Amino acid sequence: MKFPHKNLLPLIILAGLCAIVLSITHDLSKERISENIRMEKLQVIGAVMPPDFDNNIYDDLKVINYSDDSGNQVTTTVYRARRSDQPVGVVFMPIPAKGYNGTIHLSIGIHYDGTLSGVQVLKHQETEGLGGNIHQDKTDWLKLFANQSFDITPMESWAIKDEAGIFDQLSGATITSRGVINAVKNSLELYMIEQDALFSD
Structure with missing residues (x-):
């Protein structure tokens, strides 16, 4: 059988090959992007949770809803660390905190016994040199929370010293300091109340 449009055949074949190549490239790009996201998230988790777990923490997660200080509904992801199937701790991410210029997003690690393993800033809009010093790359202020518990x-x-608490505040950043302290305290309280539920499926 003769092809009615011989001159079009090479173009049709070429177009088909291009479509196949594009499809394969797209799939590979998606896999690469997904893997990059996974590795970045694991780095963030590792920064606040010691590596004494042996489960796939990236996939061992639970999405929860809770109310913040203002009564707003907040959604966060709880990454659950286990060793030999026994609970080791959790990482809450992201946790919103009230900053001077907007919301500060935190990652908070908590050992199974309710001791904080680490706190880091994921994202903020605070003023450079003031509230911006909240970031772990700027100062060691967040290390005040290490090994803290109720x-x-x-x-x-759990407040700044000027408000009868035990925490030093960042210089010139009272609102930022207060917001982060409250967010960490509330996360720890949530963990202590919901500990069993957080590790259940």
Whole structure:
């Protein structure tokens, strides 16, 4: 059988080959992007949770909703660390905190016993040199939370020193400091209340 348009045949074949190549390239790009996102997230998790877990923490997660100080509904992801199928801790990410110039997004790691393993800033809009010093690349202020718990510091003392608390504030950044302290305290309280539920499927 003769092809009615011989001159079009090479073009049709070429177009088909191009479509196949584009499809393969697109799939490979999607896989590469997904893997990059995964690796970036694992780095963030590792920054606030010591690597004493052996599960696939990236996929061992639970999405939860809770109310913040203002009664707003917040959605966050809980990454669950386990060792030999036993709970080791969690990472909340992202956790919103009230900053001077907007919302500060945090990642918060908590050991199974309710001790903080780490806090880091994921994103913020605070003023450089003031509230911007909240970021871990600028100062060590966030290390104030390391190994803190409600056993060590009762809830009523989770405030800056000027407000009868135990935490130093960032210089010139009272609102930023207060917002982050409250967000960390509330996350720890949420964990202590919902601990069993957070590790259930």
